[in-house]
Amino acid sequence: MSKRTVYLDNAATTPVLDEVLEEMLPYMSARYGNPSSLHSIGRDAKAALDKARERICNALNIHGSIIFTSGATEANNLAIKGFAYRMLRDGFGRDDLLVVVSSIEHESVLEPCRALEKEGLNVSYLPADRDGIVRPESLEHTLSSYKYKSALVSVMLANNEVGTIQRLKEIADVAHRHGAFVHSDAAQAIGKVKVDARELAVDMLTISAHKVYGPKGVGALCISDGVRLEPILHGGGHEYGLRSGTQNVPAIVGLGKVAELIPRFISLYEGHVRQLRDRLIKGILEIPYTRLNGHAEMRLANNAHISFLGISGEDLIIKLDEHGIAASTGSACSTLKQKESNVLRAMGLSREEINGSLRLTLGIQNDEQDVDYTLNVMADVVRELRRVSPYSKYRS
Numbered sequence: 277m278s279k280r281t282v283y284l285d286n287a288a289t290t291p292v293l294d295e296v297l298e299e300m301l302p303y304m305s306a307r308y309g310n311p312s313s314l315h316s317i318g319r320d321a322k323a324a325l326d327k328a329r330e331r332i333c334n335a336l337n338i339h340g341s342i343i344f345t346s347g348a349t350e351a352n353n354l355a356i357k358g359f360a361y362r363m364l365r366d367g368f369g370r371d372d373l374l375v376v377v378s379s380i381e382h383e384s385v386l387e388p389c390r391a392l393e394k395e396g397l398n399v400s401y402l403p404a405d406r407d408g409i410v411r412p413e414s415l416e417h418t419l420s421s422y423k424y425k426s427a428l429v430s431v432m433l434a435n436n437e438v439g440t441i442q443r444l445k446e447i448a449d450v451a452h453r454h455g456a457f458v459h460s461d462a463a464q465a466i467g468k469v470k471v472d473a474r475e476l477a478v479d480m481l482t483i484s485a486h487k488v489y490g491p492k493g494v495g496a497l498c499i500s501d502g503v504r505l506e507p508i509l510h511g512g513g514h515e516y517g518l519r520s521g522t523q524n525v526p527a528i529v530g531l532g533k534v535a536e537l538i539p540r541f542i543s544l545y546e547g548h549v550r551q552l553r554d555r556l557i558k559g560i561l562e563i564p565y566t567r568l569n570g571h572a573e574m575r576l577a578n579n580a581h582i583s584f585l586g587i588s589g590e591d592l593i594i595k596l597d598e599h600g601i602a603a604s605t606g607s608a609c610s611t612l613k614q615k616e617s618n619v620l621r622a623m624g625l626s627r628e629e630i631n632g633s634l635r636l637t638l639g640i641q642n643d644e645q646d647v648d649y650t651l652n653v654m655a656d657v658v659r660e661l662r663r664v665s666p667y668s669k670y671r672s
């Protein structure tokens with residue numbers, strides 16, 4: 277079998293599509309205006325931002341504002357810190373506020389929450405079950421047991437590690453019944469599942485371009501009318517005063533194009549990608565001592581998250597890479613911190629299942645040969661690693 281390059285880390289990032297790049301390129305050269313300038317060159321750039329906002333609103337059924345940011349990380353920070361600081365500015369005391377998040381959120385949600393906790397605010401973490409599902413009942417319980425005057429609930433639409441899709445509408449309904457606002461990090465969900473902000477009844481939605489064939493370093497916080505935030509980046513008052521700094525026009529144009537392409541992406545994920553993913557999971561689970569993590573059905577169509585007992589996920593990644601296959605153990609960000617996945621821990625996986633976990637995330641560019649090649653390599657590599665593993669019971 278000849279070596280090939282197989283990129284199976286599409287949850288970390290995706291390649292920029294040619295048609296996205298094509299729309300961006302003029303804004304890096306000929307159409308270089310600053311959207312805040314009053315002259316026609318500036319107004320041309322401003323029109324590009326307006327078009328991107330409109331495309332995002334149409335694609336996600338947003339009735340409100342789009343605040344462009346440097347990505348999902350910043351959008352999540354703005355949603356959580358921006359909400360809390362605004363409430364404090366409006367005269368609420370620290371004890372009047374409550375932030376509720378799921379324990380399987382991305383670090384860009386959890387870290388701002390931890391920062392708020394250090395400042396004396398109440399933060400409550402919702403549990404997830406073994407499949408990565410956050411139960412609306414546990415939110416009901418939390419909101420009933422706290423005394424607060426203003427609350428924000430933040431639950432991601434789809435998990436970046438195990439791909440589990442949440443019952444977000446039910447969660448939002450519970451939150452609203454208790455008078456809480458709802459934010460959802462949809463960075464992994466857009467382009468893969470239908471995201472309709474109105475139907476989901478969320479007040480704020482985070483998106484990012486580079487998970488869906490757009491450029492890195494751009495995202496947005498979509499805010500429904502009536503949600504008030506405090507800026508966390510101060511300056512010239514761009515983006516309705518919520519995010520100062522000259523906008524990254526080419527990248528925003530790319531994000532707008534991505535939004536326009538969402539229906540096409542969804543049909544590719546639902547058809548082509550899901551078929552490949554199912555073939556991949558089926559093949560891998562034929563290897564002894566393997567387990568699929570995350571919910572069997574309520575999961576992103578491109579996600580295969582598997583625990584290989586008796587070996588380490590990191591060793592597996594290195595071996596797969598030697599064969600041209602790019603995989604991951606979890607979120608691209610947490611690998612920088614070299615720590616055990618908070619998501620898998622919160623789902624109650626054993627130490628051994630966490631150590632041996634591997635995330636394979638397909639994209640629209642993958643094909644059957646990629647999957648078959650990966651399955652062949654995987655079987656050999658796992659056998660080889662288990663041969664030298666101290667856990668002899670998994671040797672075959």
Ligand SMILES: Cc1ncc(COP(=O)(O)O)c(C=O)c1O
Nearest residue numbers: 347348349382384436463464484
């Ligand atoms: C669910 C989720 N939220 C947020 C982020 C951060 O996105 P960005 O790289 O755009 O800051 C990621 C990326 O890994 C993600 O998967």
